Amino acid sequence: xxxxxxxxxxxxxxDAPLLKTTGEPLRERAFKWMLWFCLAVxxxxxxxxxxxxxxxxxxxxDSRLITDMPSxxxxxxxxxxxxxxxTLWLMVFTAIWSxxxxxxxxxxxxxxxxxxxxxxxxxxxxxxxxxxxxxxxFGILGxxxxxxxxxFGPTVLTGSLTLALLVLPVVVIxxxxxxxxxxxxxxxxxxxxxxTRWQTIYRQVLPAAVPGISTxxxxxxxxxxxxxxxxxxxxxxxxxxxxxxxxxxxxxLPVQIYSWTTEARPEYADLAAAAxxxxxxILLAMNSVAIYIRNKTQKRW
Amino acid sequence: xxxxxxxxPVTDRDGAGGVSDSSHVGDAFxxxxxxxxxxxxxxxxxxVRDVDMEFGKNRITAMIGPSGCGKxxxxxxFNRMNDLIPGARVEGTITYHGQDIYAPDVDxxxxxxxxGMVFQKPNPFPKSIYDNIAYGPRVNGWxxxxxxxxxxxxxxxxALWDEVKDKLKxxxxxxxxxxxxxLCIARCIAVQPDIILMDEPCASLDPxxxxxxxxxxxxxxxxxxxxxxxxxxxxxxxxxxxxxxxxADVDDKGERHGRLVEMDWTKKIFTNPSDxxxxxxxxxxxx
Numbered sequence: 001x002x003x004x005x006x007x008x009x010x011x012x013x014x015d016a017p018l019l020k021t022t023g024e025p026l027r028e029r030a031f032k033w034m035l036w037f038c039l040a041v042x043x044x045x046x047x048x049x050x051x052x053x054x055x056x057x058x059x060x061x062d063s064r065l066i067t068d069m070p071s072x073x074x075x076x077x078x079x080x081x082x083x084x085x086x087t088l089w090l091m092v093f094t095a096i097w098s099x100x101x102x103x104x105x106x107x108x109x110x111x112x113x114x115x116x117x118x119x120x121x122x123x124x125x126x127x128x129x130x131x132x133x134x135x136x137x138f139g140i141l142g143x144x145x146x147x148x149x150x151x152f153g154p155t156v157l158t159g160s161l162t163l164a165l166l167v168l169p170v171v172v173i174x175x176x177x178x179x180x181x182x183x184x185x186x187x188x189x190x191x192x193x194x195x196t197r198w199q200t201i202y203r204q205v206l207p208a209a210v211p212g213i214s215t216x217x218x219x220x221x222x223x224x225x226x227x228x229x230x231x232x233x234x235x236x237x238x239x240x241x242x243x244x245x246x247x248x249x250x251x252x253l254p255v256q257i258y259s260w261t262t263e264a265r266p267e268y269a270d271l272a273a274a275a276x277x278x279x280x281x282i283l284l285a286m287n288s289v290a291i292y293i294r295n296k297t298q299k300r301w
Numbered sequence: 302x303x304x305x306x307x308x309x310p311v312t313d314r315d316g317a318g319g320v321s322d323s324s325h326v327g328d329a330f331x332x333x334x335x336x337x338x339x340x341x342x343x344x345x346x347x348x349v350r351d352v353d354m355e356f357g358k359n360r361i362t363a364m365i366g367p368s369g370c371g372k373x374x375x376x377x378x379f380n381r382m383n384d385l386i387p388g389a390r391v392e393g394t395i396t397y398h399g400q401d402i403y404a405p406d407v408d409x410x411x412x413x414x415x416x417g418m419v420f421q422k423p424n425p426f427p428k429s430i431y432d433n434i435a436y437g438p439r440v441n442g443w444x445x446x447x448x449x450x451x452x453x454x455x456x457x458x459x460a461l462w463d464e465v466k467d468k469l470k471x472x473x474x475x476x477x478x479x480x481x482x483x484l485c486i487a488r489c490i491a492v493q494p495d496i497i498l499m500d501e502p503c504a505s506l507d508p509x510x511x512x513x514x515x516x517x518x519x520x521x522x523x524x525x526x527x528x529x530x531x532x533x534x535x536x537x538x539x540x541x542x543x544x545x546x547x548x549a550d551v552d553d554k555g556e557r558h559g560r561l562v563e564m565d566w567t568k569k570i571f572t573n574p575s576d577x578x579x580x581x582x583x584x585x586x587x588x
Contacts, residue, residue: 114387185424189485192380193492194414195440203440204426 050280057273065274069240070256075267080275083256085242086156087225087282090252093160094167094224099217101164102171106213109172110179111201131169138166139233147234154235157246162230167220174216178209211297218290222283228254253279331358333496333526334379338393341374341383348374349559351393354545356496361518361527363537363567366547367582371559372530375547376498379528380416381409397496414441417494421501423481425473425488430456430465433473433484437492451491459487460517479510486517490525497521499529503536515540534583537567544570546579 068079109127113120142162152158182205190200206213236255243250253275260272332355339352349371356362364372374383381402383389395402402412414437425433434452438445445451452469456462461483465476473484482502489497499518503511518527518540531537537544545564549557563576574580 116387183424185420185422186426188382188385188418188420189424189426189488190436190440191385192382192413192418192420193437193440193488194410195436196410199440203436208427 053273053276053280057270057275057277060270060274061277065278070238070251070260071240072238072259072263075263075265075271078268078271080253080256080271080278082239082242083251083253083275084278086239086250086252087254087279089156089243089250090160090163091221091225093156093246094163095217095221097161097164098168098171098220098224102168102217102220103175103213105168105172106175106179107201107206110176111197111205127169127172131173134229135166135227136229136233138162139230141165142230142234152247154237154249155247156243156250158234159231159236159250159252160246162234163224163227166227166230167224170220170223171217174220175209175213178212178216179205181212182208211293215290215294218286218293222286222290225252226254226279226283228252228258231255232258253282330355330360332356333358333398334528335396336375336378336393337396339375339378339395340392341371341378342388342390342392343386344388346556347558352561354561354564356526356528357543358526359522359524360542361522361529361540362543362545363541364528364530364545364547365532365534365537365582366559366562367549368532369557369559370547370549372547373500374559376500376528376530379496379498380413380418382413382418384409414492415494416496416498417489417492418498418500419482419485419489419502421504423478423485423505425476425481425484427472427474429470430473430476430484431469433488434491437488441492455487455491456484458490458521459483460513460520461487477510479506479513482506482510482514483517486514486521490521494525496526496528499527501530501532504532511536534571538571541567543567546570546574546576546582548578548582 064077064079066079066081066084068077069082070080071078109120109124113123115121115124139162142158142165146152146161147154147158152161186204186208187200190204191197195203231252232255236249236251238256238259239249239251241248257272257275257279260268260275263269334354334356336352336354339349339354340347341349352371352375354375364376366372377383378391378395379397379402383391391403397412397415401407426436428436431452434455435448438448438451453462453466456465461480464480465484473481476484486497486502503514506514515536518529521527522542529537529541543564544567546562547559548562549559551557562578563570563574565575570579571583574583
């Protein structure tokens with residue numbers, strides 16, 4: 001029997017068509033440039049903003065900012081000490097109120113709540129909606145129910161409770177993501193050895209979810225300390241002393257910055273810029289910690 | 302004592318008696334787990350219907366059959382792992398040494414401790430090798446004289462001790478797939494179960510690791526009752542004493558319902574099955 005099919009054409013034979021030499025098609029390149037442009041819009045804005053704030057505040061970025069109390073009379077002796085300490089107090093107590101509750105709620109929803117039950121679905125939808133509620137609304141809530149209703153006034157307690165409510169949905173959502181990322185096989189393995197549900201959560205799920213939970217928690221807290229609107233709503237303003245307890249009045253960096261920008265004298269604008277740099281440094285430091293934890297503890301299953 | 306056909310466990314469709322596996326001639330058949338009219342539902346969907354099986358003490362019983370015929374579903378009933386799936390429901394009875402494991406007052410934790418399980422994909426905890434083994438005794442609150450001895454014994458029994466004795470404090474995730482699976486077996490042994498369930502334990506392993514696990518299973522069978530689900534028929538033929546063949550019926554709504562076709566001594570299933578469907582599957586005509 002003879003082979004009738006022609007021999008396959010060798011790719012090196014001279015009659016093979018030449019490859020196109022036009023490179024990457026124009027449309028592809030155009031699309032890539034468009035994406036770059038979009039990215040640049042965000043980045044450039046941020047860089048310009050940061051540079052502006054830094055230059056503007058440079059003359060006031062010194063130790064006075066940390067050692068001196070705010071003043072609305074003498075801008076040259078004014079600092080932001082009470083605002084910085086107020087922000088730190090807020091951060092600590094917001095964390096104390098929101099993290100245990102948020103993480104427990106996330107554990108319930110992920111590990112115990114049957115998603116086919118209507119009440120669990122209602123909770124879930126509400127949670128997502130709450131995360132999208134504007135912070136000023138939480139300010140109104142804090143003013144009506146915590147400050148006036150419970151009679152706590154514009155104190156650290158009221159401020160931190162309000163901010164805790166504000167970030168709670170974010171903490172729950174982030175913790176749920178982290179808990180859900182723990183493979184089911186780990187839970188099955190633990191349960192199959194005769195571990196109880198809680199032992200499985202406490203000894204396997206939570207340790208594995210800690211990196212995700214802590215990143216989420218830090219990002220939530222950095223959102224909380226950057227908020228001015230709810231605190232203004234609560235009537236937090238200018239004080240010239242550091243908080244000395246939960247029932248102490250206080251001020252916070254965003255509030256202080258806001259009140260300086262409403263002053264007429266230009267020195268206060270510089271002061272506001274300098275305080276913004278302090279706030280940004282705190283926020284960036286917290287976010288870096290979050291990124292560090294995430295990279296450090298990333299798990300491969 | 303010689304084994305006559307009447308000593309064999311009776312399955313619903315098998316009246317023909319059996320050919321016993323030569324390695325177990327003379328052993329009496331004592332059923333450790335017995336299912337009667339076992340059906341499993343996921344919501345309203347009936348995944349498995351009317352399974353009657355018996356699993357003999359210190360035997361290896363294999364469950365084979367095409368995908369989606371409910372073998373793993375049945376296996377997960379024996380340590381009540383199906384309880385974890387929302388909407389899963391079991392009908393019929395499963396008895397463990399005569400005791401209904403689905404009775405309302407039965408402690409699920411106790412069931413899972415007595416009936417250990419090894420999963421398809423090795424699932425060591427992201428902890429050290431030592432802590433993986435010690436986990437079971439610890440969560441069960443055992444007061445052991447020396448956890449080191451417990452760990453050594455479990456690893457030795459799982460034929461892993463020599464390979465890992467110098468790196469007990471290292472992460473279990475650094476082990477190879479086959480070692481991880483033997484670690485999971487060791488972890489299971491450390492809580493001193495009575496029965497070990499294996500859900501396709503070699504599905505993700507290479508042939509060498511597979512053969513090590515198979516050797517291990519034969520060794521463990523002297524002390525444990527082993528029930529294995531496998532897609533690999535040669536594996537069932539090599540390691541098991543008894544084999545149950547499952548298939549799936551498709552009803553008029555297009556839903557698949559798993560059922561047991563026949564259960565018998567492995568040798569008989571593979572040489573002279575009673576049901577033509579078993580023969581078809583074994584000889585590769587379907588599935």
